[in-house]
Amino acid sequence: MxxxxxxxxxxxxxxxxxxxxxxTCDRCDDPxxxxxxxxxxxxxxxxxxxxxxxxWLNR
Numbered sequence: 750m751x752x753x754x755x756x757x758x759x760x761x762x763x764x765x766x767x768x769x770x771x772x773t774c775d776r777c778d779d780p781x782x783x784x785x786x787x788x789x790x791x792x793x794x795x796x797x798x799x800x801x802x803x804x805w806l807n808r
Contacts, residue, residue: 758784759783760772761782762780762781762782762795763780763781764781766770774793774796774798775792776792777795777797778799779798781793781794781795782796783795783796785799785802789808
């Protein structure tokens with residue numbers, strides 16, 4: 750069974766004011782706007798990488 754990115758898991762670009770440092774995309778280092786948890790991994794992703802992951806999981 751595949752875990753798909755949760756559509757509602759959004760954050761302001763780079764995280765929140767409570768983050769000790771900006772949160773960047775785990776794939777491309779742009780400011781992260783999405784988080785995804787599945788298969789024992791937590792990922793912080795930008796919109797483009799989040800969309801690419803969704804397409805990859807749905808193929």
